[in-house]
Amino acid sequence: MKVLVAVKRVVDYNVKVRVKADNSGVDLANVKMSMNPFCEIAVEEAVRLKEKGVATEIVVVSIGPTTAQEQLRTALALGADRAILVESAEDLTSLAVAKLLKAVVDKEQPQLVILGKQAIDSDNNQTGQMLAALTGYGQGTFASKVEVSGDSVAVTREIDGGAQTVSLKLPAIVTTDLRLNEPRYASLPNIMKAKKKPLESLTPQALGVSTASTNQTVKVEAPAARSAGIKVKSVAELVEKLKNEAKVI
Amino acid sequence: MTILVIAEHDNKVLAPATLNTVAAAVKIGGDIHLLVAGEGAGPVAEAAAKIAGVSKVLHADNAAYAHQLPENVAPLVAELGKGYSHILAAATSNGKNILPRVAAQLDVDQISEIISVESADTFKRPIYAGNAIATVQSSAAIKVITVRATGFDPVAAEGGSAAVEAVSAAHNAGTSSFVGEELAKSDRPELTAAKIVVSGGRGMQNGDNFKHLYALADKLGAAVGASRAAVDAGFVPNDMQVGQTGKIVAPQLYIAVGISGAIQHLAGMKDSKVIVAINKDEEAPIFQVADYGLVADLFEAVPELEKLV
Numbered sequence: 417m418k419v420l421v422a423v424k425r426v427v428d429y430n431v432k433v434r435v436k437a438d439n440s441g442v443d444l445a446n447v448k449m450s451m452n453p454f455c456e457i458a459v460e461e462a463v464r465l466k467e468k469g470v471a472t473e474i475v476v477v478s479i480g481p482t483t484a485q486e487q488l489r490t491a492l493a494l495g496a497d498r499a500i501l502v503e504s505a506e507d508l509t510s511l512a513v514a515k516l517l518k519a520v521v522d523k524e525q526p527q528l529v530i531l532g533k534q535a536i537d538s539d540n541n542q543t544g545q546m547l548a549a550l551t552g553y554g555q556g557t558f559a560s561k562v563e564v565s566g567d568s569v570a571v572t573r574e575i576d577g578g579a580q581t582v583s584l585k586l587p588a589i590v591t592t593d594l595r596l597n598e599p600r601y602a603s604l605p606n607i608m609k610a611k612k613k614p615l616e617s618l619t620p621q622a623l624g625v626s627t628a629s630t631n632q633t634v635k636v637e638a639p640a641a642r643s644a645g646i647k648v649k650s651v652a653e654l655v656e657k658l659k660n661e662a663k664v665i
Numbered sequence: 666m667t668i669l670v671i672a673e674h675d676n677k678v679l680a681p682a683t684l685n686t687v688a689a690a691v692k693i694g695g696d697i698h699l700l701v702a703g704e705g706a707g708p709v710a711e712a713a714a715k716i717a718g719v720s721k722v723l724h725a726d727n728a729a730y731a732h733q734l735p736e737n738v739a740p741l742v743a744e745l746g747k748g749y750s751h752i753l754a755a756a757t758s759n760g761k762n763i764l765p766r767v768a769a770q771l772d773v774d775q776i777s778e779i780i781s782v783e784s785a786d787t788f789k790r791p792i793y794a795g796n797a798i799a800t801v802q803s804s805a806a807i808k809v810i811t812v813r814a815t816g817f818d819p820v821a822a823e824g825g826s827a828a829v830e831a832v833s834a835a836h837n838a839g840t841s842s843f844v845g846e847e848l849a850k851s852d853r854p855e856l857t858a859a860k861i862v863v864s865g866g867r868g869m870q871n872g873d874n875f876k877h878l879y880a881l882a883d884k885l886g887a888a889v890g891a892s893r894a895a896v897d898a899g900f901v902p903n904d905m906q907v908g909q910t911g912k913i914v915a916p917q918l919y920i921a922v923g924i925s926g927a928i929q930h931l932a933g934m935k936d937s938k939v940i941v942a943i944n945k946d947e948e949a950p951i952f953q954v955a956d957y958g959l960v961a962d963l964f965e966a967v968p969e970l971e972k973l974v
Contacts, residue, residue, distance in 0.1 A: 539793070576857075
């Protein structure tokens with residue numbers, strides 16, 4: 417079974433971003449970039465499926481700037497077999513990304529596509545669901561457990577009230593939540609080996625996909641700042657403040 | 666302009682987040698229709714008809730919609746949605762699951778988790794874990810939007826008298842089936858709707874120690890939440906997680922116990938009216954957003970707090 421994993425290059429999750437003075441976006445100059453944490457979990461899940469003998473080949477794909485090759489090499493070092501970069505310097509919407517991924521799915525014909533549930537930059541939480549719509553496949557979003565058996569996959573999903581399990585016919589789309597697995601670190605020999613693994617570059621034009629968008633970001637602002645309050649000295653003082661000053665209890 | 670709002674429910678009860686979503690629709694302006702898709706969800710449709718500001722309820726009753734499987738519900742919403750200017754759903758795990766599938770079927774971009782309505786086509790939404798707020802304008806013929814409940818005060822659940830219209834459209838893709846679910850049972854208020862939330866972090870040390878928070882919560886009539894660190898460590902289940910990728914809460918009072926205050930956690934609670942932090946590390950970032958900070962050992966402070974409130 418072939419597994420396709422989509423990964424995104426995003427600002428590292430430890431970075432506290434700053435809004436640009438002209439309100440055109442956030443300042444990403446000289447900021448550390450990494451693989452989106454949910455995408456790391458997606459790669460790890462695919463690698464575990466291969467270790468279990470369920471997956472035979474792992475293809476990792478990213479849509480982004482040339483520098484996204486770094487994240488693809490990371491995925492290759494973690495265990496993916498080959499990589500595809502769909503190069504686009506523009507900021508694409510989730511729908512445009514889903515359309516590009518659909519073109520890659522058509523080309524590669526994977527049985528399972530694993531994506532992160534959301535990217536920590538745009539916080540959209542859309543791409544996997546949109547890819548499922550475009551392919552007509554079933555979707556197991558926010559997965560905390562993935563079990564492939566025969567021609568179906570059982571996905572346990574993290575939902576607001578607890579957990580839900582659905583069964584999807586393959587091919588299917590899975591998006592990862594935090595508890596699906598704990599991603600491993602790439603070993604130095606594997607990082608060296610990854611440099612020799614194949615990495616193919618494509619463009620949206622070559623895939624025949626229009627990335628036009630109906631959304632336009634008008635401006636980006638810093639959120640209203642919350643200032644630190646006071647330190648109380650005792651529990652008794654805290655209760656007094658909550659009762660008489662804040663009046664919330 | 667007519668807006669279609671997807672009702673959030675479990676076939677028995679209309680979820681409160683629906684009322685916040687209708688409130689966003691009211692801000693956009695125009696007629697508001699509510700879709701109740703489910704199986705045997707008659708009581709939900711009746712409750713939906715009473716919501717202030719709703720002029721029509723569409724009730725799609727079919728076994729294929731019983732568990733809100735997106736493969737079946739999204740085609741229904743996309744089909745019905747073609748006659749509308751906006752399609753709105755709450756940014757719950759269910760709304761997030763279904764609506765992007767609808768947007769892709771309609772070939773439009775979605776706007777996720779809006780926190781304010783600037784005009785009928787322009788909305789604000791948080792990005793980068795709430796460290797920036799983007800103003801997004803949509804030129805789509807049908808605007809597909811999920812609504813963050815904490816951004817909008819709910820409309821009244823009573824006062825309306827909308828007509829309920831049956832929708833016969835049946836969509837069953839046959840690509841997915843419901844296997845089962847494990848829902849947390851709790852007598853405490855629901856996390857996203859509670860007026861007071863008491864949350865614990867890594868400082869709780871283990872799941873058993875959460876009993877101190879449950880005792881305090883029960884005294885206050887509060888819900889209990891947790892940071893990602895506490896959930897990842899297995900102290901408590903995932904449905905208690907507050908943060909960027911967990912639940913977003915904005916109660917009157919948020920008490921953070923043994924939580925350091927990572928930006929991902931702050932993203933889920935920094936719109937709370939009053940924030941209290943109890944932590945023994947006086948350098949913890951949580952104190953930078955807390956209205957009242959108490960530097961103390963939580964195992965002494967929490968039981969004392971429980972006695973005094």
